[in-house]
Amino acid sequence: MTTIDTTKPTPGAETPPVDNYLTHSSGIMSWLGTLDHKRIGVMYLVSILTAFFLGGMFAMLVRLELMFPGEQILSQDQYNMAFTLHGVIMVFLVIIPSVPASLGNFVLPIMLGAKDVAFPRLNLFSYYLWVTGAVLAVSTVFFGGVDTGWTLYVPYSTTGTEMNGILLLTFAVFVLGFSSIFTGINFIVTIHRLRPPGMTWFRMPLFLWAIYATGILQVMATPVIGITVALLAVERLFGIGIFDPALGGDPVLFQHFFWFYSHPAVYIMILPGMGIISELISVHSHKHIFGYKFIAFSSVAIAIFSFIVWGHHMFLSGQSPLMNVVFSAITFSVAIPSAVKVFNWLATLYKGSISFNTPMLYALSFLVLFTISGLTGLHLGTLATDIHLHDTYFVVAHFHYTMMGGALIAMIGGIHHWWPKITGRMYSEFLGRTACGLIFVGFNLTFFTQFMLGSKGMPRRYHDYDGPNWTPEATELFGTYHFWSSIGSFVMAAGFFLIAFYLLHSLFRGKKAPANPWGGRSLEWQCASPPPHDNFSEPPHVGDPYDFTVLEWDEQEQGYHWRHDLKHEPGEA
């Protein structure tokens, strides 16, 4: 058994930078049919960012419509379709697959020291399932559209006669669910079975722990949304009555089914983001992560808790008071593992040698925004205040702070962190910091005003706030907040366009990236940038992924090196 080894160097690997995964083979088919996890990750990244652009455009339409009282650019039906598609695209196409499928696919096997994920074909199949789901979801526009909101609540989704896109959308969600399940299965098996000798569970970077916990959620929760949308489709096609009270069914059952998936899905979105933040904060403050095991196990704890809090979405849907109290209490307990992470990150920063470069700025933004989202979550988890805040802009602001301020900001930070590794190019640090500032300011202007709107009573999903049903004072007050919220969204959009500009620019004009520009210690920084086809030209040093003392700065290469005075990893067998 020992004769089959990984240590045998691949031919030609002695001159590493010549052949990498980008130049290994060429032609469009070498990408579309690739089984290389790195190429699949890049294809995912490009596709997901495209979907992000599309979802962002729908958000812009919504913000433009709400900027002033009265109808602006969208009719009521168009407005409903716009916010529904914004939600569907951002949730199902962007944030749920975002980090695991793109960055996770790229760095997970390399971080682990493996050549590929466990099932490369399944990985490619999962990508094409995503593409199919994306095409189906977006094409609902041409089949009458969908106006139910991304939650697809019955009876909106079962009784509407004009909006025939709903069947297509349920199919899209089903297909996307399979894509997510296959990614999860792939990553769990990879982490279990493809760790090379020396890579123990507690030598894995925390990003991998987060991806592992996410994988469990993807596998355990996603089938339930599958059966839910299947029931919804059958209900709509044949009127079986399962969600229809006139036939003896129960519409709240749909909400239970839906949130049994969609609450864990919130953690499918945020956990990988937390994993990225653990990497960014430790690497860019050049200090060992504080409380490794606590952060690792808090990911698993969050995954477990996430399954038993779904009822807090239904405090006002006619649940029994006892259930409300129980769900409220469990919801509060999610704060414990989340806070464990936040305090450990703060303790990592403490006395660290912090580099305020672009990835780190995103990590710090995450800390601020995620803390706000967590704390406002407590307002909504409290039964009494939730009655007031339910279905208002407070909820909208809260989950945008989580989904965007948390998950997406972390993803953008991760993209900046691993961009040199993925593309082999450095981007402009100055423009990177500028864009991060624009997004941070724009984001808070957009969504903090919505906390105000919500607490003043502006309901979500309303097309307008002018007319006989609104007092002039309300129209004026909401108008002011909506105006500034829209201004904020424009600032944010400018930030994103700036990012698109300098990242694309770096592909052509960027400086060549060294193997280790930031001083990272996990294995992906030991292979060349961009990595060779088989990831490692020589077996990597597996060790403590946050022990930065073994690295030193090389002025000539503008990157970090293994210290010359150390022959071997300290403590390595």
Add this chain to the structure above:
Amino acid sequence: MTTTASTTHDHPDFLAHHWDTPKQQFEAGKLGMWLFLATEVLLFGGLFVGYAVWRGNHPELFKFGSQYLDTTMGAINTVVLILSSLTMAWAVTCAQRGNRKGLIIGLLLTLAGAGGFLGIKYVEYSHKFNEGWFPGAYFYDKPSDRSRTWDDNLPVPGAGQLVVPVPDTEARSIEELGLPADILVEISTVVPPGQGPSGLEELALTDTVHTDDHAEHEMHALQREDRPANAHMFFNIYFMMTGLHGLHVLGGVGVMIWLLIGAVKGRFNEKYFTPVDLGGLYWHIVDLIWIFLFPLFYLI
């Protein structure tokens, strides 16, 4: 691995480049399959939860509805599926021992079992379809009765309209009945369940035109006054669960045919039998789900 396994080269053909040993590859495949089976359990889990909720809230529906399932056919199907699991396990063992002939026979027998199961299910389903035991709004709306008892041009009931069930009549429209136009008339022996808050409960008419004794007996039973409201809900959950299970059996047939082609071509041997093993696992879970469905619908 013995040295004979790698006399020609270090990597056998079936071993993908990122694995060190066939054992590692096999174990990864098996773990992946188990995870997939976990998702299957959760997929059905949603429906089992739905079953539990309804049974808890409306036990009378299940007591009533389960009389109309044929326990004998269900029992035969259970035996057929369990036997097919046995033949599948046999096929897997043959594959592990490199017995190609045994593998092919085992797979063929399993396929026969799957086909038999689907055949019996087809007989059961068509009987229910013929009787109009559809779930939901189409419950009891037999195609043969439809032209006689249900006029598509009738307005949909709304607020302020009175729903009057009228015994069987030759009249085909409101005008022929001679009733005021603002009264909604159901020219039907059966009030479709979607038309009122209590669904089928109002229905108390037993006029039938059936000559077939067996069918007439069942018709009368389903039209009995003591039939619980929303009797269709039993068939609703019955069709959803057995239907989804049937689709999985169909998927299993596809897997089995694929394995059979591989077996005939000689792809599997004692060193490489992963697909047979994983296909067997899938087949067992399909079997296992039926073992839960059978008592839940037919027996209790």
